[in-house]
Amino acid sequence: MxxxxxxxxxxxxxxxxxxxxxxxxxxxxxxxxxxxxxxxxxxxxGKMVTEGRDDVVTMRVENMPESMADVFAADSQIVVLKQAFGEEDVKRLDNKDLNEVLVRFPQGFDSLVAVYAPQSGEPAPNVEIYYNSNNNASDFVYKSTTAMLDEYEKQMSNKFDVNRVEEGSEAKFDMADxxxxxxxxxxxxxxxxxxxxxxxxxxxxxxxxxxxxxxxxxxxxxxxxxxxxxxxxxxxxxxxxxxxxxxxxxxxxxxxxxxxxxxxxxxxxxxxxxxxxxxxxxxxxxxxxxxxxxxxxxxxxxxxxxxxxxxxxxxxxxxxxxxxxxxxxxxxxxxxxxxxxxxxxxxxxxxxxxxxxxxxxxxxxxxxxxxxxxxxxxxxxxxxxxxxxxxxxxxx
Amino acid sequence: MDEILRVEGISKTFTLSKKQQKIEGTTLRKKVAVDNLSFTANRGEIFGLLGPNGAGKTTTLRMLSTLISPDSGNAVLDGCSIVNDPEGVRSKIGFLTSELKLEDFFTPNYLFDFFSRLHQVPEEVSKVRKEQMFSRFGIDKFAEVKVKSLSTGMKQKLSLVISLVHDPEVIIFDEPTNGLDVLTARTVTDYLQELRGEGKTIILSTHIFSLVERLCDRVGIIIDGRLIACGTLDEVCDGMTLEDRFFEIFKEVKGDEQ
Known part of the structure; x- marks a missing residue:
């Protein structure tokens, strides 16, 4: 059975x-x-992360500061045109096929930044970046430019570091393998x-x-x-x-x-x-x-x-x-x-x-x-x- | 006479659902399907349970085949009790009713082997028996065709063969010709007589008088779950035709309510 x-x-x-x-x-x-x-x-x-990375973008920069010129020039993805732009140019950006970004620094950016004291309560110098997030390349360049400027800002006011890793060193801080x-x-x-x-x-x-x-x-x-x-x-x-x-x-x-x-x-x-x-x-x-x-x-x-x-x-x-x-x-x-x-x-x-x-x-x-x-x-x-x-x- | 089945006072009561109450036209929660039923059957005879629809015939046969168990009473079939040794009973009977279906997906060949194994039939025996049964019922021609592609008649023949894979001593058959076309019905009734010739015992239920007259050695008339008359055909008929005698009995039991 x-x-x-x-x-x-x-x-x-x-x-x-x-x-x-x-x-x-x-x-x-x-x-x-x-x-x-x-x-x-x-x-x-993966595509979302990398999209727009390879297309060349025209970047018009108004009032390009001395301190920034080299950094912008080093980016092979962008062709920098140092020229002023107006309302018309900004409006043109709603064409999402246009690989373009417009950056406007305030006049005398470098000296404005140098004398600006955050404690004063005055508004800080402002950089305007016009872009179209529907255009992958434009969006990507906007993000990389913002990150680059943020980094520049950090460097200027750097008072101390946390967990600095020197170049070539293999220092490790997170001890979890x-x-x-x-x-x-x-x-x-x-x-x-x-x-x-x-x-x-x-x-x-x-x-x-x-x-x-x-x-x-x-x-x-x-x-x-x-x-x-x-x-x-x-x-x-x-x-x-x-x-x-x-x-x-x-x-x-x-x-x-x-x-x-x-x-x-x-x-x-x-x-x-x-x-x-x-x-x-x-x-x-x-x-x-x-x-x-x-x-x-x-x-x-x-x-x-x-x-x-x-x-x-x-x-x-x-x-x-x-x-x-x-x-x-x-x-x-x-x-x-x-x-x-x-x-x-x-x-x-x-x-x-x-x-x-x-x-x-x-x-x-x-x-x-x-x-x-x-x-x-x-x-x-x-x-x-x-x-x-x-x-x-x-x-x- | 060699007695092979003794049914002693079996009863079965069902609880009715609201829907069933409506169908039955009653407000009672309980329905006595089988009421203290007793009868015996002898080896090598065809015993018929005759009664109108809803009389308790199918319930009785389902209790004898151990699909459901009686509320009280017992039945002993070839030495095995339906209450205490249901597996023993099932190994001795072949039960056939239209409610037992075969899986559509499989072929007659596979199903015969599968059920032979469940009945512990030795392989060599099963092989010979399969050949015999398949050619007897013309199943050999569609032995490898899936059940779902078979005609109703073929399915019914196959169900009959499958229920008998283990060459049981007792065959319990609920409404053997119900829903069969005339040709298949004839094949089945001929085969039942053939089985009787081999000394097998057949218990069948039916509401067809001519079937009882043609096949049965003994008959029990069942009305409202109770056995009203039981004996050989001559004893029960008492010189009348079975049909006339049945309605006479029916009138005695139920009055003129029909």
Whole structure:
């Protein structure tokens, strides 16, 4: 009688892997979609940062101060014309195809600045820069000019520095190694992503495998065989867990491949520096999570009378899981309490957070694993009860 | 006579929802579907439960096949109790009703193997049996066609074959010819007689008099969940046609409310 569970698992696999469109939508598409969307987003962000950097911009400067002339001349992106401009010229800038910036210094800028005392309460000398933010090049030059002027202002009134790094020196002030900066970001981001991906994988298949069988009347055909109800329950949960795992892995690969594209251009090295031990622990936790997820979604699906109402019942539950996923973002450090690691779903999030933050504690991994196995056992028992209950199975 | 099924005082009460109350035209929350029903069936006979719609025939058969359990009473089928050993009962019966569906996605070939495995039929035995059954019902021609592409008649034949993968001793058949076209209906009734010839026991429910007259060795008349008459066809009919006798009994029970 034992291999009835295996027979059910094989049937679920045959159903799933035999259906190309189902296989595509649950396993291939999530990863592919995430990869494409994230990559495109990354490219878009990169473009926004660099756009306008290469186009030559004409810059008319009125009252060009001595002190600035060299700095402006050094910028190869701009062609500087030292000439006055009027209202007409400013108006012309609403043509967004015009790569032009107008800069007006007050007359005698250098001496005005030299005598200006901030304590006097008088308004400071003002530089006017006219540009069009809809023109990428114009916008870019405006920003770089503003930054340059700000820097000049700082230099003039420089009284002291903080954390000065001399040229050629390798002085380091942030003592967190880059590894742990990356780790912190991963540990806040990835646990939620992983859990959400696994959940959406489960959501895609479990309702049709249980509520769908009820709706189509095929579960009754299984129930008149001598198979025990608990064998059916275990078979369903294990097979759904495996398929959800595949879907989750696909999403995860999509994320892993596209994240570097997304964060390219940032200064921090977000190196994904995890050891074999870490990966092994991650895999264990994912297994445990998938089991309990398949259990929970199966229980709800068994209660529902059809696939549609199963979806409705699972949605609030998904929100709770999402909320648990967000928790690491609002907390610092590893929670001390043992109970954290026995709360279903939340324990997976916490353990994953620890692992990604390089704070793996095997005791907690094991507590999480063991408690999830226990919960799955309870769920199998519950599902068995449901399969045996004529009210749940045949109630209209 | 070798008794294979003994039903002893089984009862089943359903709680009605508001909607069901409306349909039934009643304000009562409870409906007694089967009321203290007892009968026996012997090995190698076809036993028919005859009654109008809603009399409790299907509920009785669903209890015998352990899909639902009785509120009280018991039935022992070939040594297994429906209350204490439902798995044992299920291994000995083939249950067929229109509410049991096959998954659209799979082929007859796959489904036969799948259900054979769930019934613990050894592979060699199952292979031979599949060949026999598939050619007997003409399923071999569409053995690799997914169920969703089969015609209704083909699906019904397949359901019949699937319910008998394990060559059960007792076949429980709810309204065997309901919804079948004349050709398939004939194939089914012929096959039931063939099974009886092999010494199998068949319990069927129906509201069709001619079917009982043609097939059944013994019959139980069930009205409002209670068994009103039970015996061989001759005993029950008492010299009348079955139809006349049924309406006579019906009038005795229900008065003139019809």
């Amino acid at each position: 034992k291999n009835n569970t295996w027979t059910i698992i094989k049937k679920e696999f045959a159903r799933f892997f035999g259906d190309r469109s189902l296989l595509f939508t649950t396993v291939i598409m999530p990863g592919l979609l995430i990869y494409l969307v994230y990559s495109l987003m990354g490219e878009g962000i 880059e590894d742990s900066i990356g780790a912190m970001i991963w540990s806040k981001l990835l646990p939620m992503l992983i859990v959400m991906m696994l959940f959406s994988g489960t959501m895609a298949i479990a309702p049709s495998a249980i509520a769908g069988e009820k709706e189509r009347g095929t579960i009754a055909t299984l129930l008149v065989t001598p198979m025990r109800r608990n064998q059916l329950a275990l078979g369903k949960i294990v097979s759904l867990g495996c398929i959800a795992l595949l879907s989750g892995i696909s999403s995860f690969i999509g994320i892993a491949l596209s994240l570097p594209k997304m964060i390219s251009g940032e200064d921090v090295d977000l190196g994904f520096n995890y050891t074999f031990n870490d990966y092994f622990a991650i895999l264990l936790v994912i297994f445990a999570t998938v089991l309990i997820m398949a259990s929970a979604v199966s229980l709800l699906s068994a209660l529902a009378k059809d696939v549609k109402s199963a979806g409705t019942m699972i949605t609030p539950f998904m929100l709770i899981v999402m909320l648990a996923g967000l928790m690491p973002m609002f907390q610092n450090g590893t929670p001390e309490s043992f109970t954290t690691y026995i709360i279903p779903f939340y324990n997976s999030i916490e353990v994953l957070t620890d692992i990604f933050a390089h704070k793996i504690a095997w005791t907690n991994v094991m507590i999480c694993l063991a408690s999830n196995v226990v919960y799955t056992g309870i769920a199998v028992w519950g599902l068995t009860k449901m399969f045996s209950s004529e009210k749940v199975m045949f109630g209209k």
